[in-house]
Amino acid sequence: MLAPSPIPFTGNPLDRASERRGDREWLAERWADPASLAVALWNGQPLVESAGEGVQIAYVQADLARAAAPDEERQALLGMWKDTAVFAVDFDGAVDPAAGPLQGLGRFEDLRTVAGQLPGPDAGVCATAKGLFEWARRTRHCSVCGHAVVAADAGWKRLCPACDAEHFPRTDPVVIMLAAHGEQCLLGRQPRFPKGMWSALAGFVEPGESIEEACARELKEEAGLIATEVRYHATQPWPYPASLMIGLIAEVSGTEATPDQTELEAVRWFTRAEARTLIAGELPGAWAPPPLAIAHHLIKAWAEAEA
Amino acid sequence: MLAPSPIPFTGNPLDRASERRGDREWLAERWADPASLAVALWNGQPLVESAGEGVQIAYVQADLARAAAPDEERQALLGMWKDTAVFAVDFDGAVDPAAGPLQGLGRFEDLRTVAGQLPGPDAGVCATAKGLFEWARRTRHCSVCGHAVVAADAGWKRLCPACDAEHFPRTDPVVIMLAAHGEQCLLGRQPRFPKGMWSALAGFVEPGESIEEACARELKEEAGLIATEVRYHATQPWPYPASLMIGLIAEVSGTEATPDQTELEAVRWFTRAEARTLIAGELPGAWAPPPLAIAHHLIKAWAEAEA
Numbered sequence: 001m002l003a004p005s006p007i008p009f010t011g012n013p014l015d016r017a018s019e020r021r022g023d024r025e026w027l028a029e030r031w032a033d034p035a036s037l038a039v040a041l042w043n044g045q046p047l048v049e050s051a052g053e054g055v056q057i058a059y060v061q062a063d064l065a066r067a068a069a070p071d072e073e074r075q076a077l078l079g080m081w082k083d084t085a086v087f088a089v090d091f092d093g094a095v096d097p098a099a100g101p102l103q104g105l106g107r108f109e110d111l112r113t114v115a116g117q118l119p120g121p122d123a124g125v126c127a128t129a130k131g132l133f134e135w136a137r138r139t140r141h142c143s144v145c146g147h148a149v150v151a152a153d154a155g156w157k158r159l160c161p162a163c164d165a166e167h168f169p170r171t172d173p174v175v176i177m178l179a180a181h182g183e184q185c186l187l188g189r190q191p192r193f194p195k196g197m198w199s200a201l202a203g204f205v206e207p208g209e210s211i212e213e214a215c216a217r218e219l220k221e222e223a224g225l226i227a228t229e230v231r232y233h234a235t236q237p238w239p240y241p242a243s244l245m246i247g248l249i250a251e252v253s254g255t256e257a258t259p260d261q262t263e264l265e266a267v268r269w270f271t272r273a274e275a276r277t278l279i280a281g282e283l284p285g286a287w288a289p290p291p292l293a294i295a296h297h298l299i300k301a302w303a304e305a306e307a
Numbered sequence: 308m309l310a311p312s313p314i315p316f317t318g319n320p321l322d323r324a325s326e327r328r329g330d331r332e333w334l335a336e337r338w339a340d341p342a343s344l345a346v347a348l349w350n351g352q353p354l355v356e357s358a359g360e361g362v363q364i365a366y367v368q369a370d371l372a373r374a375a376a377p378d379e380e381r382q383a384l385l386g387m388w389k390d391t392a393v394f395a396v397d398f399d400g401a402v403d404p405a406a407g408p409l410q411g412l413g414r415f416e417d418l419r420t421v422a423g424q425l426p427g428p429d430a431g432v433c434a435t436a437k438g439l440f441e442w443a444r445r446t447r448h449c450s451v452c453g454h455a456v457v458a459a460d461a462g463w464k465r466l467c468p469a470c471d472a473e474h475f476p477r478t479d480p481v482v483i484m485l486a487a488h489g490e491q492c493l494l495g496r497q498p499r500f501p502k503g504m505w506s507a508l509a510g511f512v513e514p515g516e517s518i519e520e521a522c523a524r525e526l527k528e529e530a531g532l533i534a535t536e537v538r539y540h541a542t543q544p545w546p547y548p549a550s551l552m553i554g555l556i557a558e559v560s561g562t563e564a565t566p567d568q569t570e571l572e573a574v575r576w577f578t579r580a581e582a583r584t585l586i587a588g589e590l591p592g593a594w595a596p597p598p599l600a601i602a603h604h605l606i607k608a609w610a611e612a613e614a
Contacts, residue, residue, distance in 0.1 A: 010517040016524060019569070128515025135514065138472075141453035143446045148453065156513075165445075169514050173480045173551050205551060206463075207442065207476050208435025210317040210542040217323060232539035235517040244480050244512060262326070 007236045008115055008292045012124030014079030014086055021077060021153040030077075030085035031062055038065035038087040039078065039129050042097055044239075045108040046126045054117035057125060058106025065089045068101035076132050076155025078125060088129035088155075090136070111239070115292050127239045132156070134241035135169045142167070170242050175214045176202035177248040178298045179225055181255050183272055185302055187288075188223065188264040196286050198268060198278070200295040202245075215248050222263045226253040233301060236294040247294045249302055275303035314543045315422055315599045319431030321386030321393055328384060328460040337384075337392035338369050345372035345394040346385065346436050349404055351546075352415040353433045361424035364432060365413025372396045375408035383439050383462025385432060395436035395462075397443070418546070422599050434546045439463070441548035442476045449474070477549050482521045483509035484555040485605045486532055488562050490579055492609055494595075495530065495571040503593050505575060505585070507602040509552075522555050529570045533560040540608060543601040554601045556609055582610035 020026055030036050037059040040047040049058040060068075062085065066075060069089035078086045091097045098107050111130060115123045132155060139158050142149050147162035158167040178200045179186040187198035203218035205211060216227040229251040236245040257267045268286075270278060277283040279300045289295045327333055337343050344366040347354040356365040367375075369392065373382060376396035385393045398404045405414050418437055422430045439462060446465050449456050454469035465474040485507045486493040494505035510525035512518060523534040536558040543552040564574045575593075577585060584590040586607045596602045 007517065009515065010520060012515050012520070016513070018528065019567070124515060128513075131514025139450045141448060141450050143448050143450045143474075146448035146453040146455065167450075168479075168511065170477055171480055171512055171514060172475075173478055204475065205478055206323070206435075207438025207478060207546065207549065208316070208319050208431060208544045210314065210544065211551075211553075212542070213317060213319070221325065235519070237515045237517065239514065242514065244518075246518075260326075 007234050007294060007297060008120070008123055009127035009237045009239070010124055011120040012128050013121045014081055014125065014128075016079040017077070018156070021156050027077060027154055031066055031087065033085065034061060034063070035083075036062035036085040036087065037081075038062045038089050039125060040065055040069070040089050040091065040097065040102060040108075041126075041129055041133055042091040042108045044130050044134060045110050046114075046129070047098065047102060047106040048109050048114060048118070049106040054119070055109065055114050056119060057122045059086075060102065060105055062087050068097060073136065073151045074133070075151075076129065078128055086125070088132070090133040092137070112292065116290065127237050131171070131237060131239035131242055132169055134239060138241070139167055139170075171237075172243050173205040173211070173246055174202055174238070174243045175205060175211050175218060175246050175248055176200050176294060176298065177215045177219065177230070177250045178295075178302050179219055179223070179227075179250050179252045179257075180302060181252050181269075184255065184269040185272075185275055185299070186223065186225070186252070186257055186267055186269055187299070188259060188268075189266045190263060191265045197289065198270075198286055199289050199293070200247075200298050201264070202295075203263075205246075211246050211248065215250055219250060219252060222260050223267050224256070224258040224260075227251070228253050233298055234294065238294075245294045247298045249298065272303055275299055279303055314541050314601060314604060315427070315430055316434035316544050316546070317431055318427040319435050320428045321388055321432065321435075323386040324384070325463070328463050334384065334461055338373055338394065340392065341368060341370070342390075343369035343392040343394065344388075345369045345396050346432060347372055347376070347396050347398065347404065347409060347415075348433075348436055348440055349398040349415045351437050351441065352417050353421075353436070354405065354409060354413040355416050355421060355425070356413040361426070362416065362421050363426060364429045366393075367409065367412055369394050375404060380443065380458045381440070382458075383436065385435055393432070395439070397440040399444070419599065423597065434544050438478070438544060438546035438549055439476060441546060445548070446474055446477075478544075479550050480512040480518070480553055481509055481545070481550045482512055482518050482525060482553050482555055483507050483601060483605065484522045484526065484537070484557045485602075485609050486526055486530070486534075486557050486559045486564075487609060488559050488576075491562065491576040492579075492582055492606070493530065493532070493559070493564055493574055493576055494606070495566060495575075496573045497570060498572045504596065505577075505593055506596050506600070507554075507605050508571070509602075510570075512553075518553050518555065522557055526557060526559060529567050530574050531563070531565040531567075534558070535560050540605055541601065545601075552601045554605045556605065579610055582606055586610055
């Protein structure tokens with residue numbers, strides 16, 4: 001499809017055709033069309049198949065997918081690829097559908113594990129489907145009145161039949177920032193990180209904050225740093241379960257940094273040369289998140305920038 | 308407090324003291340401290356008082372506010388102003404608390420109406436409190452199981468006692484973009500706009516999208532435009548009820564634009580000179596959103612930029 005996008009999980013090439021989501025007659029025709037396709041997910045894992053050295057989405061004929069997952073609550077229109085409608089269906093439970101109704105069509109793989117082997121557009125399509133279904137899984141009831149909700153708009157809305165509240169997919173903005181002071185950048189370790197891993201600091205944007213304010217607050221809270229300038233770098237949809245990672249590079253006023261011992265157990269300054277070595281996987285005893293994570297791209301962009 | 312920030316609703320000067328939100332003993336002491344203050348809101352409207360030519364928050368002594376709004380579900384810690392704890396309390400219903408328990412302490416005013424008269428820091432504090440309470444108002448039940456939830460972490464979390472799900476404040480990222488082609492920019496009219504008003508195009512970020520992708524999709528859907536470059540400008544918290552407005556400037560490939568007749572009823576190109584006149588309020592028959600809206604700042608930044 002399209003050339004891979006530099007930030008993983010972006011690059012979904014489908015036309016989302018949002019104006020069609022409410023057109024039930026058109027949707028029924030598309031589901032029944034033998035040319036229509038579906039992505040299948042089981043507990044957030046996409047159905048994939050081997051392709052050369054990597055993997056790709058194992059698209060299933062849409063009517064077959066619908067027969068296997070007939071609950072409308074677990075179906076969604078992802079959009080159009082040229083003239084082909086592309087749907088998604090969601091399975092949960094303990095029984096592997098690839099050993100049942102989808103036998104012989106592919107295997108379910110953890111998205112984070114296979115994302116690096118998927119073509120960029122396929123990873124983007126999977127991120128969209130997973131994000132949508134993770135939200136649906138947590139939105140079974142109306143948060144206003146508690147009644148069970150029903151799916152509408154081809155999976156993009158959930159309606160409360162009791163109080164008429166409408167619920168739309170939730171996406172949580174998160175700031176993730178590389179703190180820099182001159183020729184050094186700061187990375188931190190969360191207690192849950194694998195041994196030796198260092199990453200950019202991050203936190204959820206709260207009500208009443210710009211992204212620059214959220215960035216400054218998190219740097220202060222987690223490491224005692226004062227941001228003096230914040231630059232936008234890029235964003236990444238992150239379907240674990242529903243974040244929008246907003247990547248920033250923040251100049252800070254000095255190098256005195258103290259981990260808060262709650263979110264962060266340690267912080268460490270890296271020179272540009274060390275950061276380049278870290279990203280290349282060649283710094284002894286220390287490593288950065290893989291290219292799947294926007295943190296990797298933030299560190300790389302700063303490390304490779306001219307001083 | 309601080310100098311007003313250029314984008315309204317940013318500039319909340321409080322230290323959010325998020326590490327204190329779970330410390331019930333400390334919170335009880337702060338509520339009881341006669342020096343502690345509270346912002347009162349009634350149906351999203353802050354309690355204000357006149358100050359010179361404008362208005363300011365009419366802060367109420369915290370223990371008095373708590374006595375008037377004793378339901379813990381409607382109380383929140385906003386943070387610290389130096390050594391002073393600042394809380395917020397929420398009233399709803401038809402009876403004006405300023406004619407009841409808060410008599411003589413101020414008047415409740417629509418935030419959008421008075422925001423331009425409030426000092427920047429006060430508007431930021433009100434936006435935080437309103438955003439938090441609008442979320443709380445829509446989060447009475449657990450979206451996972453339907454059970455009633457209870458407030459925790461000084462208003463920043465809601466817990467389900469039945470299924471243990473945790474719910475955090477929701478903030479919806481929205482892209483708002485000025486489309487530009489060389490020396491012209493495009494504004495649109497939504498059917499609900501007041502007569503003569505033109506604004507930047509906007510839409511919610513969906514699962515599986517970067518902000519640049521959401522921007523390109525909305526420009527295509529609403530006006531048939533092709534984005535060729537997207538630049539980040541600024542963000543604005545927008546508590547109606549819970550948006551994060553992400554302001555962008557998008558170069559588009561041409562000037563052929565067609566309103567979709569659903570979201571937009573008309574589009575119009577403005578030269579830089581016209582955009583400057585529009586922002587100054589001097590273009591006959593046409594006007595831009597007021598400085599409260601980030602759209603105003605996007606148009607102004609583009610209009611005043613060098614060609």
